[in-house]
Amino acid sequence: MDDKAKNHFNEAQKNLKGANEELFKPKEDVVSYLVCKNSQFAIINYLKGYLTLRGFETHENETIDSLLGRCRSLNNKFNQIDLKSIDCRAHNIDSKYCQDVNKVSSCFDTADSLDTFLRKLNIL
Numbered sequence: 834m835d836d837k838a839k840n841h842f843n844e845a846q847k848n849l850k851g852a853n854e855e856l857f858k859p860k861e862d863v864v865s866y867l868v869c870k871n872s873q874f875a876i877i878n879y880l881k882g883y884l885t886l887r888g889f890e891t892h893e894n895e896t897i898d899s900l901l902g903r904c905r906s907l908n909n910k911f912n913q914i915d916l917k918s919i920d921c922r923a924h925n926i927d928s929k930y931c932q933d934v935n936k937v938s939s940c941f942d943t944a945d946s947l948d949t950f951l952r953k954l955n956i957l
Contacts, residue, residue, distance in 0.1 A: 834886065839924065841882030842957060848875035849948055852941045868937040873897070875944040876919075879951060880904055914950060919943055 834842075842876035852871035855863055880900035881891040887907055891900070897916060905911040951957045 838882045838886040841878045841885055842951075845875045845878035845882060845944075845950070846957075848872070848878060848956065849941075849944050854945065856938065856941060867935045868941055872940040872944040873919075876916075876940075876947055879944070879947045883907075883951065883956065908954075910950075910954065914943075914947060916943060 848871040850899050852868045852875065855867045855871070859896065876897055877895075877900065880897070880903075881895075884891050884907075887908075897919060901911060901914060901916060904914075910942065948957065
């Protein structure tokens with residue numbers, strides 16, 4: 834596997850683990866911002882990892898939506914990935930989307946399902 838793609842995937846897994854650890858705290862102790870940011874960066878790194886693996890360049894300011902669109906154009910199985918629960922998907926990542934614990938939990942669930950999806954494709 835290409836080192837750059839491997840780095841994206843490793844970073845994504847670290848981000849996902851960080852979000853998961855935060856969610857295991859008692860609800861009143863959960864820092865929703867940490868869950869949100871880690872989940873968002875996991876999603877971005879998984880998508881960038883896939884694109885890099887396929888030989889494509891990625892850019893710093895690409896949105897989650899644009900990255901997913903590029904992945905879908907390469908592999909229609911990415912149509913199974915649903916980002917409707919992520920309010921920031923069409924914007925650059927911003928903390929204003931990271932306030933509600935239930936909302937960030939759904940963002941984590943999306944990142945986790947993307948991890949599972951890539952494992953089923955034998956990419957991870």
